[in-house]
Structures are given as structure tokens and as C-alpha cells.
Amino acid sequence: MTTRTRILTGITTTGTPHLGNYAGAIRPAIVASRDSNADSFYFLADYHALIKCDDPLRIQRSRLEIAATWLAGGLDVDRVTFYRQSDIPEIPELTWLLTCVAAKGLLNRAHAYKASVDKNVETGEDPDAGITMGLYSYPVLMAADILMFNAHKVPVGRDQIQHVEMARDIGQRFNHLFGQGKEFFTMPEALIEESVATLPGLDGRKMSKSYDNTIPLFSSAKEMKDAISRIVTDSRAPGEAKDPDNSHLFTLFQAFATPAQSDEFRSELLQGLGWGEAKNRLFQLLDNELGESRERYNLLIERPADLEDILQHGAKKARAVATPFLNELREAVGLRSFVAQTQVAATTRKKAAKAARFVSFREDDGSFRFRLLAADGEQLLLSRNFADGKTAGQVTKQLQSGQALDVRSEALSFSVWLEGECVADSPTFADSTARDAAIEALRIALTPIQE
Ligand code: TRP
Numbered sequence: 001m002t003t004r005t006r007i008l009t010g011i012t013t014t015g016t017p018h019l020g021n022y023a024g025a026i027r028p029a030i031v032a033s034r035d036s037n038a039d040s041f042y043f044l045a046d047y048h049a050l051i052k053c054d055d056p057l058r059i060q061r062s063r064l065e066i067a068a069t070w071l072a073g074g075l076d077v078d079r080v081t082f083y084r085q086s087d088i089p090e091i092p093e094l095t096w097l098l099t100c101v102a103a104k105g106l107l108n109r110a111h112a113y114k115a116s117v118d119k120n121v122e123t124g125e126d127p128d129a130g131i132t133m134g135l136y137s138y139p140v141l142m143a144a145d146i147l148m149f150n151a152h153k154v155p156v157g158r159d160q161i162q163h164v165e166m167a168r169d170i171g172q173r174f175n176h177l178f179g180q181g182k183e184f185f186t187m188p189e190a191l192i193e194e195s196v197a198t199l200p201g202l203d204g205r206k207m208s209k210s211y212d213n214t215i216p217l218f219s220s221a222k223e224m225k226d227a228i229s230r231i232v233t234d235s236r237a238p239g240e241a242k243d244p245d246n247s248h249l250f251t252l253f254q255a256f257a258t259p260a261q262s263d264e265f266r267s268e269l270l271q272g273l274g275w276g277e278a279k280n281r282l283f284q285l286l287d288n289e290l291g292e293s294r295e296r297y298n299l300l301i302e303r304p305a306d307l308e309d310i311l312q313h314g315a316k317k318a319r320a321v322a323t324p325f326l327n328e329l330r331e332a333v334g335l336r337s338f339v340a341q342t343q344v345a346a347t348t349r350k351k352a353a354k355a356a357r358f359v360s361f362r363e364d365d366g367s368f369r370f371r372l373l374a375a376d377g378e379q380l381l382l383s384r385n386f387a388d389g390k391t392a393g394q395v396t397k398q399l400q401s402g403q404a405l406d407v408r409s410e411a412l413s414f415s416v417w418l419e420g421e422c423v424a425d426s427p428t429f430a431d432s433t434a435r436d437a438a439i440e441a442l443r444i445a446l447t448p449i450q451e
Contacts, residue, residue, distance in 0.1 A: 004036075004038060006039045006040075006152050006186075007033070007040045008040070008041040008042075008145070008149055008151035008154055009029060009041075009155045010045035010085065011025070011044055013045065013063045014059070016061075016216070017065065017066060018209070018215060018216055019216070020199040020208065024157075024198055025155075027073065029042060029155060033075065033079060040081070041080070041083075041149050041151065042081070043082065043085050043314075044063050044085060045085050046085055048141060049063075051132065065301070067082075067307050067311060068301050069218060069297060071296070071300055071310070072218065072294070081317045082310070082314040083314035083315045083318045084311050084315065087318075088322055090148060091145060091148060092144075094147065097174070097330075097333060098140050098147070101173045102170045110166070111162055112138060113131065113136055116135065117131070140166075142160075143163075143166060146188045147186075148325065149321055151188045153188070153189055155190075155191040155192075156190055156192070157192075160190065164188055164189070164190035171184075178329075200248035201215070202230050202231050204232060204248040214227070215286075218294045218297040228283050229279060231249050231279060232248075233249060234246075234247075238272065238274030239272040239274070240272055242269040242275075242278070244265075244266045244269045244270065249275070249282060253281070256289045265278075356375055356445030356446075357372075357373055358372055358396045360389070365385075368385070369386065371383070372442070374441055375445075379427055380441060381424040381426060381442065383395065395418065399416070399424075405446060407442070409435065412428050413428045413429065414438075416442075426439075
């Protein structure tokens with residue numbers, strides 16, 4: 001059996017996906033999930049969203065839109081595990097286990113946190129002004145996302161590489177502290193898709209919500225057209241040759257076109273196609289490529305109950321992995337049921353019982369006796385004298401049979417009785433504490449081994 005590569009990534013639910021998100025992350029992820037060697041886990045990182053946004057309506061809306069976008073884009077939920085982070089209670093629980101081993105110094109070095117501190121210092125504010133523990137602990141929550149499912153590959157943007165490295169660091173530390181030779185967590189690797197284009201926005205800078213230069217993905221055709229009309233071009237008039245390689249309009253076109261379509265568009269531009277017409281071509285292309293998905297998207301958005309079902313189903317699949325794994329981790333750190341502890345005690349007892357031993361010998365007068373020695377060689381009992389070996393053997397057998405031991409303390413020693421007869425005596429102890437400890441050791445040594 002070959003093990004499939006587990007690919008996991010999260011999408012922070014603070015906005016509405018735009019064309020850049022689609023080309024840069026969503027589309028390649030959906031394509032990758034179709035590989036038969038891939039076991040993909042994609043989720044809405046809505047706990048992460050809370051770190052950046054305190055507007056409940058926006059959080060809710062964004063979760064819905066992002067879920068609908070991925071499904072409309074062709075994600076096959078029978079093939080992949082698609083879920084909301086906040087539907088998996090094991091994630092925050094693992095976050096705490098990891099928080100307890102994560103070095104504070106490691107988190108001090110996180111870029112996002114450091115950038116906020118630097119900004120505060122620059123503006124003369126208190127270094128921690130406006131910084132929440134959520135922002136500070138962001139990488140630990142992300143480590144829990146990744147380690148919970150033992151992801152091998154984590155497709156992310158460059159700004160997230162450090163977080164994946166921190167997940168490795170924290171996971172390794174946990175393995176080392178609690179694994180006892182076992183590697184609980186797989187070491188994840190960041191996967192940076194070099195071939196995936198970063199789309200330029202309307203003004204030619206990277207398409208990003210923070211630059212307000214995005215082209216909407218599944219909004220109405222009119223909104224898409226309006227956005228395209230605002231793409232910045234140079235001032236060459238119709239009929240003048242354009243330079244496709246220095247035109248972000250052409251770059252946008254290429255990201256959605258076949259090579260043949262791109263070649264044709266390129267020669268038209270070289271031959272002087274006007275920018276207005278060029279924008280029409282881009283709109284036509286996008287409308288063709290995305291029109292069907294847009295319809296699916298609108299249908300999904302209108303049926304939030306269906307989306308809810310799909311995500312609940314995904315959560316169930318994810319928890320089928322997370323619940324037993326977290327139980328193992330709880331065990332490892334010592335958060336165990338008391339019933340389980342009895343089992344641990346039983347194992348200890350088994351070892352003690354194994355190590356304790358009876359040693360028989362014969363007295364000069366021909367009688368038979370035995371000693372019971374504890375694991376450390378300490379004598380627990382010396383028997384009375386028996387007329388023959390058989391009787392002595394029966395007594396040792398009875399003592400190990402599991403029947404209630406009749407132990408009688410006398411001052412600084414004790415004796416063991418069988419059917420109203422004293423069969424063995426302890427040595428004399430220094431004090432009653434030592435005597436009682438020896439009685440306890442005797443009971444442990446004589447508890448039958450149970451498998
Ligand atoms: N922090 C990631 C981002 O902003 C989103 C994210 C959260 C994530 N948890 C993750 C990505 C786990 C990969 C794996 O892009």
C-alpha cells in the first residue's frame with residue numbers, strides 16, 4: 001500500500017475571494033486535489049479570522065462566500081476533507097497542549113507580531129499597543145491546524161513559510177517531550193507553488209484587498225466589467241502598437257487563456273488593438289471561463305442550509321481523524337482517565353510480581369521451608385517448617401492464587417496465615433512504617449499476573 005501525500009491548507013475567512021485568490025490559491029488547490037496520490041484537507045480558518053476581524057456579520061458572510069467559492073470552483077467534497085476550523089473542537093484543545101510546549105522566544109520572532117511591534121515603536125506607542133494574545137499566538141493555532149492531521153505538505157504563500165517552520169519546531173518539541181521514542185507528529189513542509197502566477201491588480205501592483213485593486217470573482221457580470229474598465233493602461237491610441245510584455249492587462253489575460261488564445265491576443269496588441277477593445281476581450285474570456293462557476297456560486301449562496309450540511313459532513317470526516325488522535329495526545333501528557341491509571345498501576349504491579357520470587361530450601365532436620373524475596377532481593381517472608389516439599393509447594397501456590405491474604409501485624413513484624421494456621425513470618429522492621437510498606441510490597445508481589 002502506498003501512503004498518499006496529505007496536503008492541508010487553510011483559508012482565513014475575512015473577505016470575499018477575488019480573481020487573484022482564485023488564480024493564486026483556489027484553482028491550483030482544486031487541481032491538486034484531483035491527483036490520486038493526494039489526500040487533501042482544506043478548511044476555512046475562521047478562528048484565525050477572529051484575530052483580524054471583530055465584525056460578526058463580516059465573519060459570517062465571508063465563511064459563506066468562501067465555502068461557496070471553493071465548491072463552485074469544482075472542489076469534490078467526496079474526495080477531499082473540506083471543513084470549518086471552528087467545527088473541530090480538537091483544534092483549540094490541541095492548541096493549548098502545544099501552547100504549553102511552545103517557547104515564548106520562538107513566538108517573539110514571528111514576523112506578523114514583530115511588524116506590529118515595530119510599527120508601534122516607530123509611532124512612539126507602547127510596543128504592545130493594540131496587540132492581542134490572538135495575534136501573538138496565531139502561529140500556535142496554525143501549528144495545531146497542521147499537526148492535528150499530520151499534513152506532509154502545506155501549500156501557502158511566502159508570508160506563511162515561517163509559520164509552517166514554527167509548526168515543525170513546536171511539533172518536534174512535543175514529540176521529544178512526550179513521544180517516548182514515538183513520533184506523534186509528522187514534520188510538515190511548506191509548499192510554494194513557483195509556477196502559480198501572482199496576479200497583478202487594476203493598477204499593476206499585486207492584486208490584493210489591501211491595495212483596493214481587485215477584480216471580483218463571482219459577482220455580477222456588470223461588476224466584473226466595471227472593474228476591468230478601471231485597469232490602468234498606457235496612453236497609446238488605437239492603431240498604435242502595444243507592448244504586451246509590459247501590460248498587466250495582458251498578464252491577466254494569460255492567466256486564464258490557452259496558449260493559442262494568448263498568442264492571438266498578443267499579435268492583435270502588437271498590431272494596434274485599442275485598449276477599450278482589449279478590455280472587452282479580457283471580459284469575454286473571463287466571462288467564458290467563470291460564467292458557469294458563477295451560476296453555481298449563486299445557487300449555493302441561495303441555499304445556505306445545503307452548504308451547512310456539506311460542511312457538517314466535512315467536520316465529521318475530519319473529526320474521525322482528530323478525536324482518536326487527540327485522545328492519544330491527552331494520554332501522552334498525562335490527562336488520563338483514572339480507570340486508565342489503574343491499568344498503569346497494574347503494569348507496575350505486574351513488573352513487581354514478575355520480579356518477586358520464592359526460594360525453597362531444606363533445613364538440617366529434613367524439613368522444607370521457603371523464602372519470598374522482593375525484586376530488590378529484600379526478604380519479605382520466611383516460611384514455617386513443613387514436613388515435606390509437597391506441602392511447602394502447595395502453600396506457595398495458595399499464596400499466589402489471588403485469594404485474600406490473611407496478614408496479621410504484630411508489633412514490628414507480621415505473619416501470614418492460611419486456614420487458621422500461621423505459614424510464614426516477616427523479618428523485624430525498624431518501625432511500623434517500614435512494616436506497613438513491606439505488607440504493601442507483599443500484596444503487590446502476590447497479586448496474580450493478569451493479562
Ligand atoms: N495563516 C494562513 C493565511 O493567512 C491561513 C491558515 C490558517 C493556514 N491555518 C493554516 C494555512 C494551516 C495553512 C495551514 O494564509
